[in-house]
Amino acid sequence: MKVFELHFNPKGKEDTIFDSFCYEPINIDEKKLGSLYMAGELKNVLPQNYKLLEDLSSQIKKEYYRTFSRSPEKALIESLKKGNEFLEKLTKEGDVSWLGNLNFAVISLKDYLFQFTKVENILVFLLRGGKITEITENLIREEIEPYPLKVFGNIISGKLSEDDILLILTKEVSEIFQNENLLEDLASLExxxxxxxxxLLWKKEKILKEVSGIALLIALTKEPPTFKERIPKLFEFEMEKFSLPRRISEVILWGFIAALSPIKTLILKISRLIKLPALPVLKIPRFQLLRFEKTRKNLILVLIFALVLIIGFYLFQFQEKREIAKIEKNFIQIQEKNQKAENFLILKNYQEANLLFLETWGELSSIEKTLPESEKALNFKNEILVLKGKVESSLSKLNNLIKIEEPELLFNFSQTKLAPQKMVKIGGKLYFFNPATENLFWIDIFKKTGEEIKTERKFNFAQPLNSNSIIFFSKPDILTVFTEPNQFSESKIELPAGDFDFIDFKKFYSNFYLLDKKQGEILKCSLQKCQPWFSKESSKKPENAISLAIDGSIWILNKGDTINRYWGGLYQETLKFDIFPKLEKPTKISIPPTLPYFYILEPAKNRILIIKKSGSPSQVFGEKIWEGEVIKQFQSDKFDNLKDFAISEDGRTIWLLNSLILYQVPLISR
Known part of the structure; x- marks a missing residue:
C-alpha cells in the first residue's frame, strides 16, 4: 500500500488552511487497528484556529489507538465522539467561526476493510477496474452517540480489493480532477x-498551479513499499510543493529522535558547569507584640485564618456525616425494596419482582455516583456493590440473559471480496450485500459454502419474495426481483411528491412498505406505485424511527426503549419494555410471520432480544414467560460489531452478521 499526500498551493488563499494526517501502525498492538488517514480544510480561518486541523486530528488519533481490544470500526466510532467533544468545547468557549467552514474526512483501513466519515464539502472516490464511484453517496447508518453538537455522524463501511485506489479530494481539487479528466486517467491505469x-500531474501543471487544496491518495498495491519509498519525496511546480508517498509515523519518529539528541547533549554540558547554591539559613525574628502594631495585626489575621480553617474542617466533616447518614437511610429503604422483590420471586410473581429489582438497580447506581470520597464512604460503597451484584444476578435470570462465550461460527467473509452489511434468507440460503458496493454473496447454511453473484446495481434493502426469490430496493425508486440461481428483473416505482430518506423496507403479503426518516412517513407500495399509508386522522406519526415490522399492525422501533403500534393508518399505542439491561440503542426490529415475538438487535450492548408481543403468560421453548417480557436475549463479547440478523422459519435459529463473521445461534440446546 502506498499513500500520496498532494498539497496544492498551501499558501494560495490567505483565509484557507488545509492539511493531511497519516498514521501507520508502529507496533504489534497498533496493527490490530490498522492505519488511520485524515484530510481537512478550514475556510475563513481566524488566527486562533490555525492549529484547529492539527488539534482535531490529534484528538481523533489519540482515542483511536487508546486501547487495542476494540474492532477498528468501534475504535473509529469512539474517536469520532472525541472529535465531536473537542468541537463542542470550542463552541461552548465562544469559538463558532469554524461552523460551516470545516471540511474534514477520516478513514480507517485494516486488511482491506475500511470505515469512513466526512464533514461538509469533501469527497471520497473509489477507483476500481476502470470505474469511478463516489462512495460518499452511500452512507451506511451507524449511529454514534449524540452530543449537543454532533459534527461527525454516519459512517461508510466497505471492503477494498487489490489495486483499488481511494481518493479524498477537497471541493476545488475535486472539480479540477473531474473537469480535467484526471479521475478517468487514474482509473484507466493498468x-x-x-x-x-x-x-499525469505534470501534464496538468498549468491548471494545477491555480488550484488550492488536497488530494489524499491511498493505492492498494500488491507489493509493500521498500524502506526508501517510505521516506518523503518532493517535487515542485516552481514554488509549490507536492509531498508524495510517506509513512508519517516513521518520518516523525526518526525526526523527533534526531532533534532531541543535541538538546540532550547541551543539557548535560550545562548541568556540569552550573552549581546550584546552598539553601540559606533562615532566622525567624521574635515578635514583640507591644512594640510593633503591624506585627500584632498580622498575627491576629493569622489566628483568624487558622480559626476559619478549623471551622471549615469541622463543617466539612459535619456535612459529610449528614450526607452519609442520608445515604445510609436510603440504602436501608433500598434493602427493604430488594427484600420485597425477593418475596415476589418466591411467590413466582416474576413481573412484580422484575419491576422492583429494576428500581433497586437504578437507585443503587444513583447512590454509587453520589458517594463522597472518604474512608467511611469507601467501606459503605463495598456494601452497595455486594447488593448490586445480587440484584444483577436476579435481573439476568428474570430477563433470560444468556451470555455466550464461544458462539458457533458458520462463515468467515475475510477471504471474499464483500464486506457485508445486510442479509436476507430464502430457503436454505442466506444472501448478503453492501449498499455501498455491487454484487451479492450467498451461503448454504447446511453445507457452509458460498459463492459471489455479480450485479450491476447496488441494493439498499431486501425482503424474501417467495421460496426462491428476493425483492431488492435501491434508492431512490428501483425495485429488483432476483430469482435463483441468477435471474434479475428491474422496475421503477412511482413515488409521491416529497423529499424522502428511506431507512427501512418490509414486505407484507403482496405489498411493500417504506419507512421515511425525514417526514416520518410510511409508503405502501405495489410493484408500480407507492402512496402514503397514514390516515390524515392519525394523531401521531413516527419520530426518531429506526426500523419497522409488520404483522397486520405496523410496529415502529424508536430510538431508546419504545415501540409505536399503528393499524389502518392510525396510531394505536406506545409500548415501553422493562428490560435488563435497559434497551437504549436498538437498530432493527423483525417479526417472523408465524411467531408472536419481536426480534430486536442492539449492537451497542452486543445482543439480540426476543420479546413476547401480546397475550397471556405462556410456555415458550419450555419456559414460562409473561406478556411484554423477554423470552431470550443472547449476548457475547464476540458480538462486538453486529450488522444484521435473519431468523429461521420456526424461530428456533438466529443467524447474526458481526463484521466479517456469520454466527449461528440456536434458541434451544441441541
Missing part, C-alpha cells in the same frame, strides 16, 4: 505507480 502519477 498498473498504478508513482512515476505514472507524476506524469
Amino acid at each position: 498498473t498504478f505507480t508513482e512515476k505514472k502519477l507524476k506524469e
